[in-house]
Every structure is written in C-alpha cells, then in structure tokens.
Amino acid sequence: MGSCNTHNPSFLMYALIDCNNFYASCERVFNPKLNDKPIVVLSNNDGCVIARSNEAKALGIKMGEPAFKIKNIIKKNNINAFSTNFALYGDMSQRIMNILSSMIPLIEIYSIDEAFLDLNQHSTTQIYNLCHIIRKKILQGTGIPVSIGVGRTKTLSKIANHISKRKQRYGGVFILNKKDEDLILNEISVSDIWGVGSKLGMFLPSLGINTAKQLKYTNLKFIRSKINIIGEKIVKELRGKSCFDIENLVPSKKSICTSRTFGNMVNDLNDLSSSIAMYATRCAEKLRLQHSYAYLAHVFITTNPFREKTNQYAQSKIIKFPVATNDTSEIIKAILFALEGIYKHGYEYKKAGVILSGIIQRGEVQENLFDSKNRFSNEIIMGTIDKINRKMGQDIVRYAALGYKKKWQLKQQQLSPCYTTRWSELLTINLN
DNA sequence: TCTGGGGTCCTAGGACCC
DNA sequence: TCTGGGGTCCTAGGACCC
Numbered sequence: 001m002g003s004c005n006t007h008n009p010s011f012l013m014y015a016l017i018d019c020n021n022f023y024a025s026c027e028r029v030f031n032p033k034l035n036d037k038p039i040v041v042l043s044n045n046d047g048c049v050i051a052r053s054n055e056a057k058a059l060g061i062k063m064g065e066p067a068f069k070i071k072n073i074i075k076k077n078n079i080n081a082f083s084t085n086f087a088l089y090g091d092m093s094q095r096i097m098n099i100l101s102s103m104i105p106l107i108e109i110y111s112i113d114e115a116f117l118d119l120n121q122h123s124t125t126q127i128y129n130l131c132h133i134i135r136k137k138i139l140q141g142t143g144i145p146v147s148i149g150v151g152r153t154k155t156l157s158k159i160a161n162h163i164s165k166r167k168q169r170y171g172g173v174f175i176l177n178k179k180d181e182d183l184i185l186n187e188i189s190v191s192d193i194w195g196v197g198s199k200l201g202m203f204l205p206s207l208g209i210n211t212a213k214q215l216k217y218t219n220l221k222f223i224r225s226k227i228n229i230i231g232e233k234i235v236k237e238l239r240g241k242s243c244f245d246i247e248n249l250v251p252s253k254k255s256i257c258t259s260r261t262f263g264n265m266v267n268d269l270n271d272l273s274s275s276i277a278m279y280a281t282r283c284a285e286k287l288r289l290q291h292s293y294a295y296l297a298h299v300f301i302t303t304n305p306f307r308e309k310t311n312q313y314a315q316s317k318i319i320k321f322p323v324a325t326n327d328t329s330e331i332i333k334a335i336l337f338a339l340e341g342i343y344k345h346g347y348e349y350k351k352a353g354v355i356l357s358g359i360i361q362r363g364e365v366q367e368n369l370f371d372s373k374n375r376f377s378n379e380i381i382m383g384t385i386d387k388i389n390r391k392m393g394q395d396i397v398r399y400a401a402l403g404y405k406k407k408w409q410l411k412q413q414q415l416s417p418c419y420t421t422r423w424s425e426l427l428t429i430n431l432n
Numbered sequence: 433t434c435t436g437g438g439g440t441c442c443t444a445g446g447a448c449c450c
Numbered sequence: 451t452c453t454g455g456g457g458t459c460c461t462a463g464g465a466c467c468c
C-alpha cells in the first residue's frame with residue numbers, strides 16, 4: 001500500500017475511458033436495426049437488468065431491476081431484451097483494450113469496459129486531441145462509442161468521465177483542469193464519487209457533507225476517524241494528490257469464485273452435487289490459468305431469500321487441503337464431501353457456489369511429509385485436459401461427477417449469437 | 433474492589449467496485 | 451412463477467505469545 005504522492009506536478013494527468021452502455025452497445029454493433037431502439041441486457045437466468053441503452057434509461061428502467069417486474073414496460077415499448085453473452089462482450093473488450101495499448105504505453109484495464117490511462121507526457125492541448133483520436137479509432141475499429149474523462153487523479157478523472165457521459169456538448173471528452181475543479185466538484189453529489197457507495201452516500205450527508213467540494217475541504221483527520229483510510233485517500237485525491245496509481249500489471253487473483261443461481265429450484269443432493277462439481281471444475285481451471293494453487297476451498301448453498309414464505313436455509317463449509325492444489329479431481333472430492341456435511345433434505349435450493357482462497361504461486365507450495373499423491377503426474381493430466389478442452393470445447397473431457405442432466409441449468413432465452421467467437425455464428429451479410 | 437501490556441496473526445463480515 | 455456474478459480492501463476482535 002503506497003502512500004499518497006505529494007509531488008504531483010500539475011501536468012500529470014489521468015484519463016478514464018469508459019464504454020457507453022457497454023453490453024447494450026455490443027448487441028447493437030452486430031444488429032444495426034437496434035440503433036436508436038431501447039435495449040436491456042439481463043443477468044443470468046434472465047433475472048435482472050444489468051445494462052441499458054440510453055433509450056431504455058429514458059423509459060425509467062432502473063439498474064438491477066428484476067425483469068419480471070418490468071415485463072409490461074418491455075412489451076409496451078418494444079424494448080429489446082438480451083440474455084448476457086459474455087463471450088461476445090469479453091471479446092469486444094479485448095479488441096478495445098488492444099487499440100488502447102497500441103496508442104498509450106501505460107494503461108490499466110480496470111474492468112471489462114473501463115481503462116485508466118497515464119497521460120503525464122502530454123500537454124492539455126495534446127491530451128484533448130489525443131482523446132478525440134482514441135474515441136474515433138475505437139469507434140471505427142469496434143463500433144463501440146466511448147466517453148473519456150481527464151483529471152489530476154484517478155478520482156478526478158472518474159468525475160470528469162461522469163460529466164463527459166452526461167453532457168452531450170463536450171463530444172465525449174471532458175478535461176477537468178485544476179482551475180475549474182472547485183466549480184465542477186460543487187455540482188457533484190458525494191454519492192457520485194468513486195469509492196462512495198450506498199452506505200457512505202447516506203452517512204456523509206448526515207455529517208453535513210453533500211457535495212464533492214464539501215468533502216474535498218473536510219478535515220482529513222475527521223474523515224479518517226469517521227470513515228477509514230480509504231475515505232482519507234478519496235479526500236486527498238479530490239485535492240489533486242494522487243493516492244491510487246495506474247496498475248498496469250495484472251495481479252494474480254487472491255480468491256476465485258464460481259457460483260450460480262439455478263434456473264429451477266433444486267432439492268436433490270445429486271443435482272446439487274453435479275452443479276457444485278461443475279463450479280469446482282471452473283474454479284480449478286481459473287486457478288491453473290494463473291499457475292496458482294489453493295489451500296482453502298469454500299462451498300456454500302442457499303435457498304431463495306426472496307421467497308419469504310418458504311423455509312430458509314443457508315450454510316457453508318471451508319475445507320483446508322494438506323497441500324495446496326489445483327487438481328480438479330482433488331478439489332471436487334473435497335467439495336462434495338463438504339457438501340454432504342451441510343446438505344439438509346427438504347429445502348428448495350436456489351443458489352450454490354465454490355470459492356477457492358489461500359492462493360499461492362508454484363514456488364510457495366509447502367510439501368507435506370505424509371502426502372501420498374503423485375502431484376507431478378497429476379499436473380501433466382490436468383495440463384492435457386485443459387489443452388483438449390480449450391481446443392475442442394468446454395467439458396469435452398469431464399469428471400463423472402458433473403453428470404449430463406442439468407436440472408439446475410441457466411435460463412437464457414434471449415441469447416444473441418457469439419458473432420466474434422464461434423465460426424458457426426458469424427454474422428452473414430446478404431449482398432443481393 | 434480488584435484483574436498487565438503489547439505485539440502478531442488470522443478470520444469473518446462489511447463496504448466498495450464493475 | 452420470476453430477483454446476477456466475481457472480485458478487492460479494511461477493520462474489529464479473538465487467539466496466542468512473551
């Protein structure tokens with residue numbers, strides 16, 4: 001944890017580039033009929049709204065709203081609803097990040113649709129021109145519109161981005177210069193600051209702090225005592241002292257989770273076991289992908305908390321491996337054993353998951369004197385399975401515990417084709 | 433009426449992000 | 451009837467040690 005950079009020359013600038021309504025825009029790229037039409041993208045099981053086009057926002061559809069509650073609005077306004085297509089969004093994201101990397105030496109891929117850029121080598125005029133070129137290149141190369149905000153710290157660049165996205169007149173690029181900061185921060189509500197969530201968004205106003213400008217001029221020690229060290233860093237960032245650096249190296253994950261809400265209620269232990277075995281398999285794959293090992297595995301099951309009238313049950317268990325592992329069969333075995341311990345007959349289960357933690361790198365694995373496993377040959381087997389499955393398709397080679405009948409499978413009734421990642425689903429254009 | 437002090441490590445839970 | 455998924459960091463408090 002580095003301390004804040006107190007020598008932050010005024011020419012040092014950060015940019016935040018953010019794709020506009022990313023998932024909705026991805027759907028649009030391959031289906032131009034959707035231009036100017038309202039679009040929503042739904043979470044797994046077509047459950048909640050997780051992305052909206054501007055037109056859908058204008059119709060009053062809220063983020064996170066359950067789909068069944070807005071069925072009528074969707075029908076009445078001919079809103080195009082899509083199931084999530086992460087293969088498509090992930091691939092589009094990669095293309096955008098590749099374009100950025102080719103133009104800017106230091107970038108941080110912050111999320112699937114956002115990146116921070118280090119622009120410290122550039123003057124304000126250069127930055128302005130560069131940002132417009134970036135927008136144009138991404139639009140030409142991928143069809144995705146983006147907004148760019150520039151400021152003296154990451155937090156200020158987030159605020160600048162907020163403005164560029166909401167005020168059409170800036171043409172998608174807003175540069176927050178030092179002299180204008182107080183004026184702009186005065187217009188920003190504390191709850192719109194990066195790092196201020198729902199709880200702080202209510203708490204800060206109770207202290208009389210309503211705008212970003214008010215927070216900026218609040219005493220540091222006061223904030224430290226009332227909130228925590230992150231609160232203090234946010235204030236410093238608002239003052240132009242950079243506390244959050246550009247992180248251009250992708251750190252390996254410290255925890256790996258695979259969990260799903262089921263398409264249908266599940267009450268049978270066998271069905272639960274096959275789903276859990278599948279999640280353990282995905283987790284182990286992710287673990288091997290970053291060449292790490294885990295010594296803790298966590299399994300959890302829960303009934304549907306929204307169904308208040310039915311009996312509720314939620315339980316979890318953590319298993320500690322004698323030697324850190326990334327072997328799918330070993331993880332499945334441990335997880336299924338733990339599941340038997342927490343499973344209770346007579347409940348309708350709605351969600352289950354597996355989390356791996358205690359993650360370490362290859363060289364850090366402590367061997368155990370009483371270890372009976374042949375870890376060397378297991379690694380070769382895992383590597384081979386990964387290779388085959390990557391080439392031939394997920395779960396072509398699978399453990400028997402996964403089964404084939406999937407009562408718990410997702411509902412995805414509005415899935416768009418994988419235009420960019422599956423040969424059979426490439427877009428075809430009729431030239432007659 | 434009184435019950436040491438200080439350090440480290442670990443973990444559960446909360447808040448935040450997209 | 452129908453309500454997502456995958457992460458990170460911080461803190462408080464307990465266990466343990468000297």
